[in-house]
Amino acid sequence: MKKRLYLELENCIGCRSCLAACTQCGGHEERNRNYVYDVNPLVNRQTMPLMCLHCVNPACARSCPAQAIQIHETGAVLSALVEKCIGCQNCTIACPYGIPKFDTEQNLMYKCDLCIDRSKDGIPPMCASVCPSNTLQWLTDEEIEAKQKQFNLDNGKWVTSMPYLEGETNVRVNLPGILQGVTKLF
């Protein structure tokens, strides 16, 4: 059963558990690869997480001269292969979401790999495992569809991912109803 990461952005309470959990994933060497942003920091406390959305046609891999960024059969866009990455940082410039990080000392790019050691066996990635507010969830396509029905929004406002992203992604992002001025029905 193929599951995907599903973000329900408005649920985020800014606890940064996902960042902490990311550091604990095997191979991440205690450095997190995701972000949490204040949406309107001088006005309110709304936060939103941002992580690699695992594009179907990833700009980072397209711009890599060394073919170091590989795509796993599950669709996850992997962190650069350590022996291939030549440290040009094209990927950090190409990514439309600004996700890849770069370690100048190790001359190596690193990015979210959807905790591939876990997710390839159907175990949710660290961030989704710990999220206390259900902002990050690990769901099948059917479950995501069921969510749409549950929200019961007949006004076309329930959207996942497009057109608010640059292309098709494997991660599904749900738009925050509250900030769009739409009441979300739990």
Added chain:
Amino acid sequence: MQTNLSTNPKQGRSVNDAFASHFAKSMFLSILALGILTFIGTRMFTHIDLNLYGYMIGTIVFIGGFFYRFIAWGERPPTKIIIKKGLKQLFRKSTPKTAAEHLVTYKFIWHRGIYRWLQHFLIGGGCILSCFVTFPLVFGWMYFTMDDNGYYTVVGLGMNLMKVSADGIIAFFFYNALNITAVMVITGVCMALYRRLKNMQARAEQKFMYDFLPLYMLLFISVTGLLLTFMNVVLHGWGQPVMSLIHQFSVIVTLIYLPFGKLAHIPFRPMSVFARNYREHYSEEAEKECKVCGSHFVSVEQSQDVIDVLGLNNMEFFKKEGFHLAELCLPCRRKYRIAQFSGIATHEIKVKEANQNAKG
């Protein structure tokens, strides 16, 4: 036919730009260079060690595979840019230092872990030293003659380089160079295998074909090579002819495999020096200002190159605000995305991104 030609989208590209032309040209020049060097080195083909002819053929097949892989790889737009612009910056003042750090001392691997550095240093150093010994011997660029009894003359590229005592310490290192490198490689490979068996992350990601096969092949080469010495010294040559064929087989198979698996990073690694030079040179020329916050984050040249490469891949991230996403610094690009979700222009708010490292 005429109209067909005029609508050909690749018009203007001559046959000289074709993959086959690049391949043929590179092969021709390499084999010509090998031939000339061998002609000089062997004093007009009078000192060829025919015992090693299998390695010679193996090397030529390897060169074919190498160019096939490398030229196909160089056709990718981003690769082409780095190779072209990297070559132009080859003679920067910092090149020797960068090259030494990237290709000899592997300083960047040290930062990834001392255990991994040691294993890589042993495997890499052993392999590269072995190549420096083996290939000159195979092509006759280096051989030994004995004019005076008890003294070897080392002949390099047809010139008498030095005279060494046959029992001396230098000669000892000449005889045993490959034994020493074999021990280095075996130690390194064992360290790598141990890591792959114990490290949980490595165990999650490794594949037999990609990660284990090259290690086993290096082990195969080193062990059969050491066995040759063992058979000569201890068994007085028993089984040596058969073992030398097995060893030759192991080396040739590895050479043919080399450009297509994990070991391909050996010939490709000099690209990292190109990349460093490319970044340093163009950063000195002009730094790109983020279109939102104005901070410098990359060179103008690289930003433009990435935009071009993405364009070739039909990815146009031009936004209605009048910038391409590759012209935004990373925090601004992330905030811009948050802004798309929320409708609030987060990237315009002059507040530094808060606590992105989960340190409380």
